[in-house]
Amino acid sequence: MESRRLGWRLVELTCTSVGQILRPGWVVPEHPRLSPAEEGRFPHVQRRTIESFIATLATHSQVSLATEHEQEELFERVRDYLATRQETGHGEFDRPLTTIALRSVVSLEDKP
Numbered sequence: 001m002e003s004r005r006l007g008w009r010l011v012e013l014t015c016t017s018v019g020q021i022l023r024p025g026w027v028v029p030e031h032p033r034l035s036p037a038e039e040g041r042f043p044h045v046q047r048r049t050i051e052s053f054i055a056t057l058a059t060h061s062q063v064s065l066a067t068e069h070e071q072e073e074l075f076e077r078v079r080d081y082l083a084t085r086q087e088t089g090h091g092e093f094d095r096p097l098t099t100i101a102l103r104s105v106v107s108l109e110d111k112p
Helices: 002-013 050-057 068-084
Strands: 038-048 093-103
Touching: 002 068, 038 050, 050 068
Parallel strands: none
Antiparallel strands: 038 093
16 A cells, blocks of 8 residues: 555656656557457566666656756656655665556458
8 A cells, every 4th residue: 555655646746747657548449350458467566776766757758858947856856755755765666567468359350
């Protein structure tokens, strides 16, 4: 539960005028030749320090497209927040990630 609160707080802190890093769910468009989409979720982690976490944030389009001033403010907010957290403030920590894969099979036959 603590990790979930940390994640949602980071979503709030990383918003820019360009948008949020967290995206809403993706969908496969309906088409007569596509089967219903199947979803797979694959949890994993990345080892990070505060600085490597901020370097990762800098690669996200919502951050890289923001003004330099806005980027610096965002990095300062995130750095300050992570430094005060017991689980992230000292050395390396695990950044939880979930890869979501959507799959739909194309039929070679026309459906009526």
